[in-house]
Amino acid sequence: MKANDAKATDYIPESEKASIVAHTKLLGGGEEDTIEFTIDKKGSYPFICSFPGHVAMMKGVLIVE
Ligand SMILES: [Cu+2]
Numbered sequence: 657m658k659a660n661d662a663k664a665t666d667y668i669p670e671s672e673k674a675s676i677v678a679h680t681k682l683l684g685g686g687e688e689d690t691i692e693f694t695i696d697k698k699g700s701y702p703f704i705c706s707f708p709g710h711v712a713m714m715k716g717v718l719i720v721e
Contacts, residue, residue, distance in 0.1 A: 659706035
């Protein structure tokens with residue numbers, strides 16, 4: 657919900673940055689991006705598309721074992 661109001665920061669809410677491991681740039685249809693990041697703690701890491709309305713379908717979980 658906070659992402660809906662974060663258009664100025666490409667729908668990445670500043671108030672949540674401490675809990676965001678990584679993010680891509682804002683992408684349009686057919687565009688792509690590549691990012692690299694390291695997770696050194698086992699666990700389940702939810703990921704979402706933070707563009708308004710997309711989270712209902714565009715989400716998943718990254719499992720680090
Ligand atoms: Cu999306």
